[in-house]
Amino acid sequence: MSIPKLNHYPLPRDAELPQNRVDWELDPTRAALLIHDVQHYFVGFYGEDNPLIETMIQNIQALKAYCYEHNIPVYYTAQPIKQGKHERGLLSDMWGPGLQDPTQQPIVDALAPTEKDVVLTKWRYSAFQKCDFEQQLRDQQRDQLLIVGIYGHIGVMTTAVDAFMRDIEPFLVADAIADFSKEEHMMALNFVAKRCGKVIAMSEILGTQSQDLTSLEGLKAHILTLIDCEEDEFDEHESLIDYGLDSVQVMNLISLWQQQGIETNFIELAQIPTLAAWVELLEERKED
Amino acid sequence: MTHPLSLTDSQHAMWLLDTISGRGELFNVAECLEFKGKISANWLQQSLHHVWQASDTLACRFIRSDDYTPKLLPDDTVPEIISQELEHDPEDVLAFAQNFAKPYLAKPFDLNQEALMKLFLLRAPEQDYLVIVAHHLLLDGYGFGLFSQSLNRCYNALSKGKPLPKLRFTQQQQLLELHNSDAYLAQQKQAKETLNQWLDAVPAVNTFSDSKADVAEPNTRLTSTFEQSDWHTIQSAAQIADTTSSEILLAAIAASLVAQHQNYHVTLGMVMMNRQAIPELSCPCVQSNVLPLPLNLNENIDLSAAAALINHQIRALKKVQSYRVESLKRDRQKQGKSLSILGPTVNLLPFASAPKYAGVATNSHILSAGTTDDIMLQIHLLADKPATVDFDSNIARYTAADTLMIQARIFAAAEIWATQPKLTLSQVADLLRKKDL
Numbered sequence: 111m112s113i114p115k116l117n118h119y120p121l122p123r124d125a126e127l128p129q130n131r132v133d134w135e136l137d138p139t140r141a142a143l144l145i146h147d148v149q150h151y152f153v154g155f156y157g158e159d160n161p162l163i164e165t166m167i168q169n170i171q172a173l174k175a176y177c178y179e180h181n182i183p184v185y186y187t188a189q190p191i192k193q194g195k196h197e198r199g200l201l202s203d204m205w206g207p208g209l210q211d212p213t214q215q216p217i218v219d220a221l222a223p224t225e226k227d228v229v230l231t232k233w234r235y236s237a238f239q240k241c242d243f244e245q246q247l248r249d250q251q252r253d254q255l256l257i258v259g260i261y262g263h264i265g266v267m268t269t270a271v272d273a274f275m276r277d278i279e280p281f282l283v284a285d286a287i288a289d290f291s292k293e294e295h296m297m298a299l300n301f302v303a304k305r306c307g308k309v310i311a312m313s314e315i316l317g318t319q320s321q322d323l324t325s326l327e328g329l330k331a332h333i334l335t336l337i338d339c340e341e342d343e344f345d346e347h348e349s350l351i352d353y354g355l356d357s358v359q360v361m362n363l364i365s366l367w368q369q370q371g372i373e374t375n376f377i378e379l380a381q382i383p384t385l386a387a388w389v390e391l392l393e394e395r396k397e398d
Numbered sequence: 399m400t401h402p403l404s405l406t407d408s409q410h411a412m413w414l415l416d417t418i419s420g421r422g423e424l425f426n427v428a429e430c431l432e433f434k435g436k437i438s439a440n441w442l443q444q445s446l447h448h449v450w451q452a453s454d455t456l457a458c459r460f461i462r463s464d465d466y467t468p469k470l471l472p473d474d475t476v477p478e479i480i481s482q483e484l485e486h487d488p489e490d491v492l493a494f495a496q497n498f499a500k501p502y503l504a505k506p507f508d509l510n511q512e513a514l515m516k517l518f519l520l521r522a523p524e525q526d527y528l529v530i531v532a533h534h535l536l537l538d539g540y541g542f543g544l545f546s547q548s549l550n551r552c553y554n555a556l557s558k559g560k561p562l563p564k565l566r567f568t569q570q571q572q573l574l575e576l577h578n579s580d581a582y583l584a585q586q587k588q589a590k591e592t593l594n595q596w597l598d599a600v601p602a603v604n605t606f607s608d609s610k611a612d613v614a615e616p617n618t619r620l621t622s623t624f625e626q627s628d629w630h631t632i633q634s635a636a637q638i639a640d641t642t643s644s645e646i647l648l649a650a651i652a653a654s655l656v657a658q659h660q661n662y663h664v665t666l667g668m669v670m671m672n673r674q675a676i677p678e679l680s681c682p683c684v685q686s687n688v689l690p691l692p693l694n695l696n697e698n699i700d701l702s703a704a705a706a707l708i709n710h711q712i713r714a715l716k717k718v719q720s721y722r723v724e725s726l727k728r729d730r731q732k733q734g735k736s737l738s739i740l741g742p743t744v745n746l747l748p749f750a751s752a753p754k755y756a757g758v759a760t761n762s763h764i765l766s767a768g769t770t771d772d773i774m775l776q777i778h779l780l781a782d783k784p785a786t787v788d789f790d791s792n793i794a795r796y797t798a799a800d801t802l803m804i805q806a807r808i809f810a811a812a813e814i815w816a817t818q819p820k821l822t823l824s825q826v827a828d829l830l831r832k833k834d835l
Contacts, residue, residue, distance in 0.1 A: 117627065117630075117631045117817050118631055118634045118635070118638075118817075119627070119630035119631055119633070119634045120630065120633050120634045120637055157818075159820070161634060161635075161637075161638045162634065291626075291627045291630065292626075292627070292630040293626060293627070349675075349676060351674055351679070352674070354713065354716075356712070356716070357671060357746065357748045358642045358643075358644045358645075358746065358748060358779065359642065360748065361748035361779050361781065362642065364781055365781035365782045368781050368782065369782070375543075375547065375749075375750075375751035375753075376543070376748050376749050376751070377540070377543040377544050377547045377749060377751070378547060380540075380673075380679045381544070381676075381679050381680050383676065383679065
């Protein structure tokens with residue numbers, strides 16, 4: 111009846127994100143940030159030292175710092191403890207009694223709200239339900255909502271749907287949410303991108319560019335992290351196999367390119383195992 | 399007039415295994431390429447013709463001279479793809495293809511007389527199926543991939559009305575010259591010393607069974623695929639531990655042996671691609687090798703440390719991978735040392751691809767990857783999809799229940815260690831034992 115024990119999984123890379131239907135641009139003068147349900151209780155299902163949660167928290171910290179810097183208001187949701195049957199409604203049938211222990215109610219320490227932030231009481235999946243959140247956003251003249259936190263396919267996604275129906279543009283930050291599983295995480299991103307909002311990566315908001323693994327420079331930088339060679343000694347026309355690149359690392363690259371819609375295979379790469387030849391092949395495939 | 403050429407060490411080793419065993423069929427391998435639609439038999443035969451004749455390591459016979467020295471005799475007779483009509487599309491393609499290939503896998507090739515590949519195009523109303531049965535002396539896993547990929551390139555060129563591509567395969571003579579070069583021979587000498595030193599330091603080699611069996615005993619296969627969610631956790635653990643999913647699987651195999659034998663020295667048999675130089679990478683032939691991967695683990699290492707040790711040892715193994723396992727066994731025999739030098743054999747296969755034939759998608763099914771006297775784990779690494787593992791085991795040593803238990807233990811070890819990468823090896827082994835695994 112309760113939430114299951116949750117495992118870690120890799121957060122989606124930029125190249126894995128779904129295509130957005132809308133071309134909304136994030137505008138700091140119109141945006142607010144919602145940090146959704148990052149309470150000890152919900153985080154606890156991931157166990158101690160869970161790397162997924164550690165990364166999500168680091169990303170939310172960076173995003174919150176960005177919001178402070180750009181005068182973007184920050185909101186939190188937190189569910190109350192010991193809700194009565196009437197207050198909790200059908201959630202009891204689905205998830206049991208929910209949060210009972212007062213020590214589990216606060217937001218996790220690493221993201222503790224400050225005086226500048228607003229903490230909303232959360233009653234249902236959507237942060238807007240039984241709450242004046244919409245009015246608070248209107249008062250602040252905010253009609254864009256960045257959403258981060260847990261769990262992606264439940265409260266986070268539902269809040270995005272609800273925001274959309276209130277003519278507030280939801281932006282789901284793909285690598286600052288966590289979910290029950292990667293499948294459910296991706297399902298939430300796909301639904302929002304196709305039906306009610308925009309899916310966005312941390313790198314896009316913060317202006318930090320991720321490596322282009324199809325360009326000579328981007329691929330070289332990536333490969334140099336895998337092999338034992340200094341940058342100034344590396345020759346793009348020398349065999350990468352001689353440099354110690356192994357078949358499994360090549361397979362990982364194939365998978366990364368596949369996520370960008372570029373199909374290659376191990377055998378064709380192995381026959382021309384130089385960086386220069388690979389970049390040329392990738393260029394051809396992009397044109398295909 | 400074509401002259402017979404010498405065999406490479408790998409070809410020679412396979413030829414000897416075939417000849418000495420007198421059971422050539424043990425070295426047959428088979429694959430079924432399932433086309434998700436109908437294809438042109440004519441284009442396929444033309445493609446085969448072009449690929450076959452571009453390589454003397456394919457277009458040849460492995461003849462035996464009067465003094466019993468095997469030679470490679472170029473022979474450009476191209477195998478005919480035998481076409482057969484099927485009334486219905488099979489419901490279970492793998493089972494159907496295995497059943498179809500069975501009699502051909504059971505029949506030895508005549509090395510002197512025959513091309514070492516048979517091809518069958520099975521034509522059902524909705525789909526076509528290409529079943530290929532070959533002798534391991536002709537191709538290994540990489541060689542098979544190179545052959546298949548070239549066939550696909552040619553087919554697609556024909557379908558577009560383009561000229562057939564120029565296939566730049568390395569020929570036998572070039573391969574022999576590379577393998578006879580001073581640098582290569584010096585590398586072999588060094589490899590021999592290193593491998594023997596490693597084995598001298600190994601106290602005992604354990605596998606999952608204590609009994610012995612002959613390679614001629616039949617093998618059975620259990621195929622298992624990781625759950626998507628478990629695979630995501632393994633991928634995530636690989637990111638955290640700065641390693642790869644395959645090294646986590648090797649760590650899990652090692653952990654399951656530790657749980658069984660309570661010995662922290664683990665030796666795996668690693669199938670090595672054994673192709674370093676570009677000419678070797680462009681030759682559809684047999685070249686792979688199986689060598690010991692000794693892992694001196696200890697009870698306190700966590701996943702990150704275990705994966706780092708495995709990575710370090712594989713890098714060292716790569717430097718010595720050209721020294722044949724048969725030569726290594728001979729060295730051990732001469733020194734009066736144990737011939738038991740390999741634990742369970744592991745084959746990491748990153749060669750999977752699903753090429754389209756003029757827009758028709760394909761799916762590849764490996765029907766048989768050869769024979770083992772112990773257990774061989776063929777790990778298919780499929781880009782972002784969960785890995786599939788074939789457990790091929792010798793029935794004289796493993797019952798179906800034994801193999802199922804080995805599979806459960808290894809998968810559980812991978813899941814436990816990936817979920818909690820900070821657990822030590824002894825804790826993982828304890829958890830496996832507590833679960834009766």
